[in-house]
């Protein structure tokens with residue numbers, strides 16, 4: 001099947017106009033296209049719902065098929081974004097309504113269920129229940145059910161939206177090997193087993209509940225697992241509780257994702273997870289991991305349903321977007337040669 005090409009943008013006029021002009025310039029006529037509206041992390045302050053709606057309606061062509069990335073929290077805990085907590089219902093609800101009003105095809109959701117490292121000093125005011133190891137396995141299981149139940153409720157309330165839960169990175173914040181205690185853990189939809197578990201749930205409940213594969217999160221998880229194998233037994237044990245490394249290779253994960261046709265969207269993203277300890281703004285994804293990226297693109301092309309892919313590679317300039325332009329060129333040229 002074909003790819004629905006999307007570029008991510010903060011809903012501000014300059015960025016929205018820029019991504020529309022890049023898509024119009026690069027894509028062949030008739031190629032499906034759209035924008036992924038990205039609101040970012042809650043602690044950075046969010047634009048008002050009305051402002052977002054207004055600017056999008058003024059700048060985005062009506063035939064575009066867009067997706068909406070709900071606000072999220074990573075590297076800190078925000079109960080408004082935790083799908084295992086009731087506060088998320090009202091908070092995320094306003095953005096779900098907005099995504100529907102804007103006629104978006106897909107919404108992307110993070111579970112928000114992050115935990116501080118067991119040895120981390122918690123910031124003041126943070127409940128100890130957010131430290132990994134404090135909740136029992138039964139508590140974690142019931143938190144998972146809360147997440148599933150809320151996602152199900154969202155899918156039922158918004159039948160025209162494909163609700164896509166994102167694979168979690170592991171850990172959220174430690175790919176450089178500097179201080180493992182700064183790691184954030186998330187024990188949901190990371191490994192193939194967890195993904196299968198979620199898909200099994202989604203398949204027997206509603207049609208419009210599925211997954212988002214974020215390639216950056218996937219690769220950060222691989223980097224993290226490799227890194228943690230060299231840590232002391234306690235830390236290795238912590239990872240063992242989340243999943244086995246054998247359960248994370250790309251073919252296994254791909255099989256899990258494609259089972260039941262529940263892969264709804266791909267965030268084709270890169271950043272420092274692609275290479276341990278290295279953040280290089282020139283290190284755009286296809287030149288670093290061409291084999292894995294080709295596999296992802298092939299998987300999408302061979303899939304029966306049209307999958308939106310947002311080309312979310314690191315940028316130095318979010319208006320000109322040289323890296324995203326190059327990635328689009330690479331995909332359109334048939335992904336055969338790694339780009340320089």
Ligand SMILES: [Zn+2]
Nearest residue numbers: 108110166214
């Ligand atoms: Zn995301």
